[in-house]
Amino acid sequence: MTDPQPTILLVDDEPAIRRIAVRVLQKAGFKVLEAGDGEEAFRVWQENQHDVALIVTDVMMPKRNGWELLEAVRAAAPDTPFVMTSGFDPSQGTPAPTGARVQMLGKPWEGPKLVAAVNSMLA
Numbered sequence: 001m002t003d004p005q006p007t008i009l010l011v012d013d014e015p016a017i018r019r020i021a022v023r024v025l026q027k028a029g030f031k032v033l034e035a036g037d038g039e040e041a042f043r044v045w046q047e048n049q050h051d052v053a054l055i056v057t058d059v060m061m062p063k064r065n066g067w068e069l070l071e072a073v074r075a076a077a078p079d080t081p082f083v084m085t086s087g088f089d090p091s092q093g094t095p096a097p098t099g100a101r102v103q104m105l106g107k108p109w110e111g112p113k114l115v116a117a118v119n120s121m122l123a
């Protein structure tokens with residue numbers, strides 16, 4: 001990633017978590033777009049897909065969950081890296097992620113772990 005300030009799309013249906021995550025990522029030097037569910041996230045991604053370097057998404061969300069979001073984005077942009085966050089085992093009952101470029105992050109995460117997960121996927 002040569003962009004000095006990559007853009008992250010942050011998706012979570014819990015406003016309090018979203019707010020914290022946005023702040024953590026901004027402090028770490030990222031530009032952050034946000035969405036409150038998978039459907040909104042896909043719209044935001046479509047409008048900004050040439051800028052979005054990585055998507056951090058909650059798994060459990062209304063309308064379109066994190067895995068459905070991943071599937072929709074990957075259909076158009078197969079290389080988009082994802083960090084999936086979940087309080088449950090995020091890999092349970094879900095399709096195995098196709099290829100690499102997906103990292104799981106358990107909830108509740110700590111700020112440095114979120115930043116580390118993002119950075120490792122952008123490296």
Ligand SMILES: [Mg+2]
Binds near residue numbers: 012058059061
């Ligand atoms: Mg959720």
